[in-house]
Amino acid sequence: MEKVAIIDMGSNSIRFIIMSIADNRAYRLEYQHKESIRLGRGMNKTGKLSPEGKKRALECLHAYRHMMEVMGAKTCIAVATAAAREASDGRDFIAQVERETGIEIEVISGEREAELGFLGTVNTMAEEDFVLFDLGGASVEITLVKGRRAVHSYSVPLGAVTMTDKYALADKPSSGDIGKCRKYVQKKFEEHVSWVKDANLPIIGIGGTARTFAKMDQAAKDYQLSRIHNYIVEREDFYALAEEIQGMDLSARKKLEGLSNDRADLITAGSIIMEVLMRYAKGQSLIVSGCGLRDGIFYEYYGKKYGEGEIAKDVLVRSVHNYLGWQDRHMDHLTKVHDTALSLYDQLRDMHGYGPRERQLLGVAAWLHDAGKAINYYDHARHSAFIIAHAPLYGMRHKEQLIAAFIAGFHHGISGKILRAYRYASMLDEEEWRLIRRLAVLLALAEASDVTYEGTIKELKAADHEEAVTLSIVASDTDDHGSAVLELKNLAKTFKKEYGKPLLIVE
Numbered sequence: 001m002e003k004v005a006i007i008d009m010g011s012n013s014i015r016f017i018i019m020s021i022a023d024n025r026a027y028r029l030e031y032q033h034k035e036s037i038r039l040g041r042g043m044n045k046t047g048k049l050s051p052e053g054k055k056r057a058l059e060c061l062h063a064y065r066h067m068m069e070v071m072g073a074k075t076c077i078a079v080a081t082a083a084a085r086e087a088s089d090g091r092d093f094i095a096q097v098e099r100e101t102g103i104e105i106e107v108i109s110g111e112r113e114a115e116l117g118f119l120g121t122v123n124t125m126a127e128e129d130f131v132l133f134d135l136g137g138a139s140v141e142i143t144l145v146k147g148r149r150a151v152h153s154y155s156v157p158l159g160a161v162t163m164t165d166k167y168a169l170a171d172k173p174s175s176g177d178i179g180k181c182r183k184y185v186q187k188k189f190e191e192h193v194s195w196v197k198d199a200n201l202p203i204i205g206i207g208g209t210a211r212t213f214a215k216m217d218q219a220a221k222d223y224q225l226s227r228i229h230n231y232i233v234e235r236e237d238f239y240a241l242a243e244e245i246q247g248m249d250l251s252a253r254k255k256l257e258g259l260s261n262d263r264a265d266l267i268t269a270g271s272i273i274m275e276v277l278m279r280y281a282k283g284q285s286l287i288v289s290g291c292g293l294r295d296g297i298f299y300e301y302y303g304k305k306y307g308e309g310e311i312a313k314d315v316l317v318r319s320v321h322n323y324l325g326w327q328d329r330h331m332d333h334l335t336k337v338h339d340t341a342l343s344l345y346d347q348l349r350d351m352h353g354y355g356p357r358e359r360q361l362l363g364v365a366a367w368l369h370d371a372g373k374a375i376n377y378y379d380h381a382r383h384s385a386f387i388i389a390h391a392p393l394y395g396m397r398h399k400e401q402l403i404a405a406f407i408a409g410f411h412h413g414i415s416g417k418i419l420r421a422y423r424y425a426s427m428l429d430e431e432e433w434r435l436i437r438r439l440a441v442l443l444a445l446a447e448a449s450d451v452t453y454e455g456t457i458k459e460l461k462a463a464d465h466e467e468a469v470t471l472s473i474v475a476s477d478t479d480d481h482g483s484a485v486l487e488l489k490n491l492a493k494t495f496k497k498e499y500g501k502p503l504l505i506v507e
Contacts, residue, residue: 003030004301005073007064008294009105011040011083011137011161012266013208014057016064018073019298025306026325027298029392031071035060036262040083040138044165049087054096061101077297078105081113082138082159110155113293114141117206118150120295123312124319125230126395127204131196131281133274134206134292137161137266140273142193148311152195156188160209163269170265172249178272185276196281203283206292208263209270214288215258216241224424225389225398229290232397238278238286242271316360316395320367323391327371333453338366340460341446345439347462348469351499352438361400362439364393365407369443385409389424402428403436410440411447413494438498441491445471448487456481468502469495 002021007014018031037060039053068076084090085107094105108116117134128148134141138159144152164170167181189196205213214231217223220241233241245253245267253264278286303310312318324334345352345359365388372383388405396404402424428436449457459474471488475481488505495503 002075003071003073004298005064005068005076005078006294006297007061007076007078007103007105008297009037009039009057009078009080009084011043011081011139011159012036012038013137014039014060015294016060016067017294017298018067018071021302021306022325024325025308026322027302028322028326031067033060033064033067038137038161040087040159040161042165043083043087043138044162047087048089049083049093053083054093057093058097058100061097061103065101065103075301076103077301078103079113079116079293079297080105080107081293082110082136082155082157083161085109086138086157110139110141110157111153113139114143114153114155115150116293116296116300117141118143118145118153118296119299119310120291120293120297121204121206121289122148123299123315124291124295124394125204125287125289126315127202127287130202130204130287131199131277131283132204132206133210133277135160135209135270135273136207140277142189142196142277144196144199152193154192156192158185158188158273160266160270160273163273164266167269169268169272170250173246173268178246178268181269181272182276185273186280189276189280196277199281200284201281202285202287203278203281204287204289205274206289209267209274210286210288211290212259212263212267212270213238213241213274213286216256217258219258224427225402227390227398228288229394230397231288233286233288235278235283235285239275242275245271314395316364316393319392319394320364323393324367327374329370330453332455333450334367334370336450336455337369337443337446338363340449341366341443344442344445344460344462348442348464348499351464351469351501354435354439357400358435358439361396361404362407362443364388364396364404365411365439366443366446368404369408369411369447371408381409381412384411399427399432403432406433406436407439407443410436411443413444434498441495441498444491444494445488448491449473449484451484451487457484464501468504469499470504470506472506 004019006017014035014037016033019027020030021027037053037056039049041050098104130145132143136159139155139157141155143150163181167177211228213233214228217233254261300310345362368388369384371387372380375383385405385408388408389402449460457473457475461472463470492503
């Protein structure tokens with residue numbers, strides 16, 4: 001078991017995480033802390049780091065050192081970004097940190113910051129082509145991504161803290177100051193990132209401002225799922241929200257649901273930077289990433305040390321198998337159920353008519369259908385649904401993760417109890433529920449075929465005839481598969497209800 005501590009000291013916030021890597025190379029987050037330190041406050045005028053910010057940063061770093069000792073994190077990777085690299089006293093402060101805490105912090109370049117933000121995103125999202133921005137307190141890193149590879153990248157020296165100070169946007173910004181800020185940001189983009197102009201791609205946002213927009217949009221829409229990563233703010237909704245923010249004073253902004261008080265003074269500047277980028281690049285929508293620089297640091301370290309590569313070949317597959325790596329599971333049984341469920345899906349494709357993406361979601365549900373047993377065997381299907389909906393599984397949209405969750409949740413029967421238990425069941429429409437029910441039947445059949453965990457049934461061969469569907473069992477004559485046959489026959493009624501034909505079990 002290895003534990004790795006990662007520190008990201010920015011212009012506005014400091015973030016700290018501890019990751020565990022098991023002997024089987026599965027990894028997970030063990031601890032995280034974030035503190036608003038405002039290290040870059042006042043830099044526009046003084047050229048130096050905020051004295052109060054330095055004090056708060058040192059307090060945090062002393063606490064982080066102690067937490068590393070308590071949790072046994074032997075490796076620490078710590079970086080500082082725009083404020084430390086641009087302030088005249090930045091290097092002196094970094095030296096002070098090392099003297100007082102023993103933590104060595106690397107001041108990274110804007111290009112390096114962009115690279116790490118890209119790695120944090122590309123390993124947790126399945127998008128192929130997009131414009132990525134990481135908006136911090138003193139800089140915004142912008143990257144053009146094509147085919148999951150960064151083709152252009154630049155760190156533009158403007159951020160939420162510095163623009164707030166420069167144009168007095170914290171309290172009651174005038175329309176004139178907002179206009180000046182917008183023109184300045186536009187000019188900087190034209191000077192440095194002309195390659196994103198009219199890109200007409202999704203815009204993926206990293207950082208507190210982007211996450212805040214997601215929270216505000218979710219609050220306005222009474223969004224039921226408490227998840228930020230991979231949340232989509234539609235373009236027109238984004239513009240409307242940005243306009244609303246820019247027309248408010250500080251006291252009014254503090255009343256906005258989803259906007260925390262410690263970001264209310266910075267959100268106007270952040271919204272201007274994001275809005276100008278969206279318009280300049282003709283962004284299709286804003287996709288919010290909850291993962292960024294610190295995640296990129298981890299994936300780079302992990303990929304190099306364990307030979308996994310810095311960019312995941314398949315984000316969804318890796319995250320599912322990584323999650324399984326921390327579970328005490330019967331992998332032979334899970335593999336059997338997974339493979340059988342997908343085989344049935346392929347054999348009955350003409351009946352259900354679904355495509356490769358729905359097949360992937362069935363695969364996720366099959367791998368994790370027993371996850372709920374970690375809570376309680378009774379009602380474990382319902383517990384599995386909750387776990388899948390909230391587990392750190394990447395590469396799926398929010399609705400897709402819910403679909404996979406409910407497929408697993410229904411593998412012991414289509415239950416109104418599950419629908420009543422989870423308020424976000426209302427996020428899915430009737431066609432999506434039909435998909436869930438149909439794929440849940442295939443998962444149930446697959447599990448029934450290995451109900452004893454012995455692997456006695458080698459294969460299920462499905463054939464769609466005019467009057468019925470036959471399910472032929474392939475097994476050796478010497479193996480006792482009576483329990484599996486009984487379970488399979490019990491599912492015939494449900495199969496007929498969902499697929500419209502009787503199911504005949506042929507031994």
